[in-house]
Amino acid sequence: MDFRIEDITEEEIDRRLSVVEPLTDSVRQLVDAVIRSEVSDERLAAAKEKVDAIVADLREQQRPGSFGTPYTKEFIGMPWGNAAVGARNAVAPPLRIQRSPGLAECEMVLGAAYEGPGGCVHGGVAALLLDQLVGEAASTDGLPSFTGTLTVKYLRPTLLGPLSARAEVTRREGRKTFVHATMSDADGVTVEADAIMICPKDFVLPTGDALPPAADRRLDR
Amino acid sequence: MDFRIEDITEEEIDRRLSVVEPLTDSVRQLVDAVIRSEVSDERLAAAKEKVDAIVADLREQQRPGSFGTPYTKEFIGMPWGNAAVGARNAVAPPLRIQRSPGLAECEMVLGAAYEGPGGCVHGGVAALLLDQLVGEAASTDGLPSFTGTLTVKYLRPTLLGPLSARAEVTRREGRKTFVHATMSDADGVTVEADAIMICPKDFVLPTGDALPPAADRRLDR
Numbered sequence: 451m452d453f454r455i456e457d458i459t460e461e462e463i464d465r466r467l468s469v470v471e472p473l474t475d476s477v478r479q480l481v482d483a484v485i486r487s488e489v490s491d492e493r494l495a496a497a498k499e500k501v502d503a504i505v506a507d508l509r510e511q512q513r514p515g516s517f518g519t520p521y522t523k524e525f526i527g528m529p530w531g532n533a534a535v536g537a538r539n540a541v542a543p544p545l546r547i548q549r550s551p552g553l554a555e556c557e558m559v560l561g562a563a564y565e566g567p568g569g570c571v572h573g574g575v576a577a578l579l580l581d582q583l584v585g586e587a588a589s590t591d592g593l594p595s596f597t598g599t600l601t602v603k604y605l606r607p608t609l610l611g612p613l614s615a616r617a618e619v620t621r622r623e624g625r626k627t628f629v630h631a632t633m634s635d636a637d638g639v640t641v642e643a644d645a646i647m648i649c650p651k652d653f654v655l656p657t658g659d660a661l662p663p664a665a666d667r668r669l670d671r
Numbered sequence: 672m673d674f675r676i677e678d679i680t681e682e683e684i685d686r687r688l689s690v691v692e693p694l695t696d697s698v699r700q701l702v703d704a705v706i707r708s709e710v711s712d713e714r715l716a717a718a719k720e721k722v723d724a725i726v727a728d729l730r731e732q733q734r735p736g737s738f739g740t741p742y743t744k745e746f747i748g749m750p751w752g753n754a755a756v757g758a759r760n761a762v763a764p765p766l767r768i769q770r771s772p773g774l775a776e777c778e779m780v781l782g783a784a785y786e787g788p789g790g791c792v793h794g795g796v797a798a799l800l801l802d803q804l805v806g807e808a809a810s811t812d813g814l815p816s817f818t819g820t821l822t823v824k825y826l827r828p829t830l831l832g833p834l835s836a837r838a839e840v841t842r843r844e845g846r847k848t849f850v851h852a853t854m855s856d857a858d859g860v861t862v863e864a865d866a867i868m869i870c871p872k873d874f875v876l877p878t879g880d881a882l883p884p885a886a887d888r889r890l891d892r
Contacts, residue, residue: 453788453789454789469712469715469716470705470715472716472719473705473715473716473718473719473722474705476719476722476723476726477698477701477702477705477722479722479723479726480698480701480722480725480726480729480761481698481702481760481761481762483725483726483729483730483733484691484694484695484698484729484759484760484761485737485738485751485752485757485759485760486730486733486734486736486737486738487729487730487732487733488732488733488734489728489729489731489732489733491690493728493729494690494691494694494729495690495693495694497694497725497728497729498693498694498697500721500724500725501694501697501698501700501701501722501725502697502700503721504701504704504718504721504722505697505700505701505704507710507714507718508701508704508705508708508710508714508715508718509704509707509708510710511708511709511710512704512707512708512709512710513707513709515707515783515790515831516706516707516782516783516786516789516790516831517706517707517783517786518786518789518790519788519789530706531706531707531783531784531786532786532787532793533784533785533786533787533793533795533796534787534793534795536706536786538705538706539702539705539706539783539784539786540701540702540705540761540762540784541702541761541762541784541785561737562736562737562738562752562760563752563754563760563761563762564754564762565737565738565739565752565753565754565757565760566753566754566755566803567674567740567817568674568675568737568739568740569736569737569739572753572754572755572799572802572803573802573806573817573818573821574754574755574798574799574800574801574802574803575754575799577795577798577799577802577821577823578793578795578796578798578799579795580795581793581794581795581798582787582793582795585794596788596794596825596828597794597823597825598824598825599822599823599824599825600794600798600822600823600825601820601821601822601823602798602818602820602821602822602823603819603820604817604818604819604820604821607817610736610737
């Protein structure tokens with residue numbers, strides 16, 4: 451896995467995000483508009499030409515592969531390409547997750563781009579977002595955990611719109627962490643998930659160093 | 672759920688797709704380019720302005736909510752807003768699924784937009800795509816099924832790149848259908864999933880009619 455170190459300051463992180471987040475938000479609007487637009491075929495075709503021109507410009511200088519998961523030397527993560535939380539990734543709603551020890555929570559508004567059955571959140575999108583959340587809850591002590599098994603139960607349809615989600619560590623057992631998570635609308639829980647998270651046996655920091663003490667670890671800001 | 676009837680011919684479906692699919696593909700390229708671009712801040716900011724102008728144009732006429740799941744009177748589905756397969760939805764890779772009775776299969780290439788751990792497919796994206804696939808396998812007799820429980824096991828990391836996935840019905844029991852699914856790379860299975868799919872008790876066609884005989888049902892093309 452590509453965990454690279456990029457030694458930049460928090461100010462530089464802020465500066466980069468201040469440019470790229472508004473662009474990503476605009477692309478999210480574009481994804482939504484393409485789904486919902488009812489303008490003429492000619493205007494749709496003209497939009498395609500304009501999008502292609504922007505793509506050609508952006509691609510004049512680009513990294514060869516995916517964004518990867520860079521960290522600063524202070525172990526601040528920059529998962530900006532991540533499909534659930536990425537600040538540069540218009541596929542991500544994105545989730546803006548609040549963390550405390552063993553707990554990860556967020557509120558979000560899911561629109562047309564996350565539809566499955568008409569008017570409802572795609573069950574797989576709920577699984578995607580809850581998978582991210584259980585990973586964040588399991589990793590609040592700074593030790594990365596990856597999903598071993600994720601079981602998602604759909605209690606009733608989740609309508610598109612404002613939603614909240616929450617994941618909490620219920621138990622730790624050696625390298626395994628057990629996490630319970632829910633997605634809710636205004637009337638209560640619509641989806642619940644249970645995950646067994648695994649901390650890799652041979653985890654080494656990108657620097658080659660041992661992990662810093664728990665109190666000093668920050669996997670993200 | 673919004674299952675509406677839109678009485679158009681197959682030729683009209685083809686005509687609409689011929690305009691909107693190339694636009695959606697270009698937006699997929701834009702999502703990827705925004706993640707990977709290394710052009711200057713000025714060029715990123717200029718790209719944002721151009722995207723905003725396209726969005727404003729597309730939004731001049733648009734449907735009020737999400738795309739929904741329209742069907743023709745021949746029961747051909749047009750799930751073009753769907754987050755996994757939608758022809759108008761740049762969040763979807765999209766999956767192009769081959770169906771036969773009790774079986775759904777597809778090949779896909781997952782790029783930077785589907786990343787979780789550096790260089791790897793987000794575990795939640797695997798869950799999203801497999802959720803769609805188990806639904807399609809369960810529905811090949813034309814009777815819609817919704818996911819009740821989805822259990823996803825991650826055997827090893829799935830690298831971004833060319834992948835295949837497969838879902839097969841293993842058992843039916845009243846309104847429940849049991850489906851097993853896998854995602855694979857060139858070296859074999861990386862993720863497996865088991866789903867219990869539920870056919871709604873009170874399912875009624877958008878026309879108000881009873882379901883046509885199984886042989887005449889087509890949930891999609």
